[in-house]
Amino acid sequence: MFNVVLERTDLLQKSSDFTKPNDHGSFAPWRLSSCAQWFIDGDDYMDALCDAMDTAKTEISIAGWCTSHDLYMKRSKKDVNKKWRLDKILKRKAFLLYPDIVPRNRGKQLFHHAYFANHEKLVLVDQTWAFLGGIDLCYGRWDDKEHRLSDIKSPPERYWISNEYTNIKKEDFSNLNGADDPKLLGEASASSQIQSDLDALTEKLEEWQLSPNVAKCSVIHLGRQNPKYSYKMKGIDLTKSTFKKDLGVILSLDLKPKKYIGLIVRKASNTLWLLTHFLRYLDIHSKISAYTSYVRPQLEYATVMWLPYLKKDIDRIERVQKRFVKGLQGFRNLPCDEALRRLTLHKLETRRRI
Numbered sequence: 001m002f003n004v005v006l007e008r009t010d011l012l013q014k015s016s017d018f019t020k021p022n023d024h025g026s027f028a029p030w031r032l033s034s035c036a037q038w039f040i041d042g043d044d045y046m047d048a049l050c051d052a053m054d055t056a057k058t059e060i061s062i063a064g065w066c067t068s069h070d071l072y073m074k075r076s077k078k079d080v081n082k083k084w085r086l087d088k089i090l091k092r093k094a095f096l097l098y099p100d101i102v103p104r105n106r107g108k109q110l111f112h113h114a115y116f117a118n119h120e121k122l123v124l125v126d127q128t129w130a131f132l133g134g135i136d137l138c139y140g141r142w143d144d145k146e147h148r149l150s151d152i153k154s155p156p157e158r159y160w161i162s163n164e165y166t167n168i169k170k171e172d173f174s175n176l177n178g179a180d181d182p183k184l185l186g187e188a189s190a191s192s193q194i195q196s197d198l199d200a201l202t203e204k205l206e207e208w209q210l211s212p213n214v215a216k217c218s219v220i221h222l223g224r225q226n227p228k229y230s231y232k233m234k235g236i237d238l239t240k241s242t243f244k245k246d247l248g249v250i251l252s253l254d255l256k257p258k259k260y261i262g263l264i265v266r267k268a269s270n271t272l273w274l275l276t277h278f279l280r281y282l283d284i285h286s287k288i289s290a291y292t293s294y295v296r297p298q299l300e301y302a303t304v305m306w307l308p309y310l311k312k313d314i315d316r317i318e319r320v321q322k323r324f325v326k327g328l329q330g331f332r333n334l335p336c337d338e339a340l341r342r343l344t345l346h347k348l349e350t351r352r353r354i
Contacts, residue, residue: 043144045135046073052125053089058138060093061124067136072292075142084206085135126216133176138309191229202233220253257306261313268298276327284328288343296348303352 013019017029039045050073053060067086074084082088107281123131135141188194205212214233218241221228231238242253250260272295279290299317308314323339326332331339 016232019223033306038192039133039135041144041147042076042135042142044076045131045133046137046142049123049131049137050074050084050089052129052187053093053123054132056093056125059124061122063122064136064137065121066136069135069141071139083157092329141262191227191231195231196231200232214238215309218244221256222253225288247302249302257308258313260306261316264298265316265320268295270296271324272320272324284343286343287328295320295324299348300351304308307352312351321345321348 007313020029022029037048039048069087069090072085073086073089074081121132121134121136122233123137125131161224186197188197200214214236217233218239219231220241220243228240242332244251250263252259272291275287275290275294277289282290299320308317322336325336325339325343325345326345328339331342334342
């Protein structure tokens with residue numbers, strides 16, 4: 001009986017290429033005339049996958065660790081085509097959907113997560129084309145051959161400004177509810193034109209999956225003769241404010257820099273106290289380096305936006321540097337101008353004019 005088993009096993013081994021030694025230690029033999037293609041980046045992979053899914057006749061099956069239904073598969077910085085969003089492709093085909101833990105109707109099949117391993121990335125189209133490898137159909141997987149580490153250009157020059165780099169399982173970007181300071185630039189002759197521009201901006205942000213956070217939006221009415229019209233975003237009235245902080249600078253209703261100067265003086269003074277307290281044993285050169293690196297930049301950020309013109313505001317800023325100089329050993333009793341000359345420092349007012 002044992003000999004019969006050995007004979008049949010030996011016969012089976014000789015009759016199948018999968019039981020013979022194959023190149024590179026693989027279990028599978030070479031397959032000639034096979035249609036296969038390598039994909040290195042998500043750009044080429046998702047582009048080819050889109051074309052295959054769009055021509056599907058009977059079945060599209062997706063298995064993966066994570067799937068983002070609103071992922072744009074084909075992309076262009078000139079336009080956003082919703083046709084190539086994953087949920088739109090599946091909706092056009094409607095073969096395999098994952099609406100819930102139970103199917104919504106008899107015409108749609110549901111395969112629960114338990115049928116698949118956690119880390120498989122596989123897409124089957126009509127049981128004819130297979131896309132497999134390490135690319136999930138979710139955020140953060142799309143990339144092109146340029147492999148950009150960041151996209152810090154202005155919005156018109158950016159390649160993609162959607163919420164791409166996020167992990168929806170961890171919800172690491174859950175607190176980011178709006179786009180980063182979008183601005184409209186133009187001349188408006190009527191309030192209706194401004195409202196029309198706001199509606200167009202809201203629609204465009206929604207298209208890019210960047211819902212504006214209306215709670216953080218407000219209106220500032222400049223000028224005494226301003227009629228103070230009301231404006232809306234997403235059907236919600238925007239609150240009226242007397243000041244607005246944009247890129248770290250406070251814009252007041254009266255266009256005076258007093259409020260912002262008070263803010264930066266307090267922040268710079270607190271930083272100076274910390275440096276004075278924790279670095280009191282360092283030499284003078286190290287203290288100057290710390291001051292010019294951590295304190296002075298706070299007093300000089302975006303000065304073209306809030307350039308002080310009142311003497312009391314100018315003196316208020318200068319007093320921060322004066323406290324630093326007077327706190328240095330051997331400079332307490334020197335006149336401020338002489339101390340700055342010996343330390344090769346300039347007045348902040350002089351630096352603003354350079």
